[in-house]
Amino acid sequence: MHTPIDSSSGVNDAPDSDVIHEDRLWHDNGWTCRVIKNEDDEGWAVAMTKDGEAEPALVGPWTMGRDKKNPKPLDVSAFNTLVKTASEVLRRHEQQLHAQLHKQVWIDTANDRISVTLDIVPDEDDPHAVLAAENAAGDSLAKVRVAPTFKLSVRSASDWIESGYAKPR
Template identity: 65%
Template sequence: MPLTDTAADDVLDSEATRIQKARLWSDDGWTARVIKNEDDDGWAVAMTRDGESEPALVGPWTMGRDKKNPKPLDAPAFSTLVKTASEVIRRHEQQRHAMLHKNVYVTADARTTKVTLDIIPDEDDPYALLSAIDDTGEQLAQVRVAPNFKLNATSAAAWIESGFLRPERS
């Protein structure tokens, strides 16, 4: 049975943590809200994770049969929206991780060394940690560097050749 936006058709569980309305669904840590699209006459759906102030995903929503009102939310649509919004967050986290954590491998004297740069984006004092790790996983050195330090094979090799002296500010 399709849900409508009337109070009689709203489905709430006993703890009121699960809301299933035509334009508002909340379950499993997510809330889907069908909203008027500000850019045109259509509708959009905003997916917000519990505890977050901004939606993780906002996308177009299908018009109902009357071509004026939005199609009501339902369980399959909500499930798809949760999966899509979760994927958006996962990709964002992967991108952020890639921006803050870099590594290169340098081979010298028949020894491979992994050099990592971990940026710490502190609001007051951002910095980065430059680390060298041998092929057995043992940390050889670690120094604090500027967060804009450019890690590449050349800079890593120069740092290793210097005996792991702290690189000059760039």
């Protein structure tokens, strides 16, 4: 059943062939929400999948309806809350991945404060990392390709600076 809803709800109210608003399936604003039977017990679960993604960003328990057998139907409020929660999960995942792939240390030298960064490129065919240095003004001092296993620390960054930015072994 396709049910456009009013714009005060926060969900797109324009007729759109991609918009679906059914009791157990909603597709709107780039997200698909499915209420599914929980295989582990007698309850229900909800899965939120962002358009273009193969796996759900969020899976969680879903409320039983009044008959205590069937799930509560999806509605605009529940859908909007689930979109917000799933978006936050994706944002935290992206932040965690960025933190794993990007490291930075600051080194104070006699003349300047130098930022040394390590950016890991997790390419399947050619994994590597880029070690880079900038001065406090943001001017690039050096950039070199290193192994993705290179360990950036204050010590390794200091050694690199002291070597005149020679490629680390």
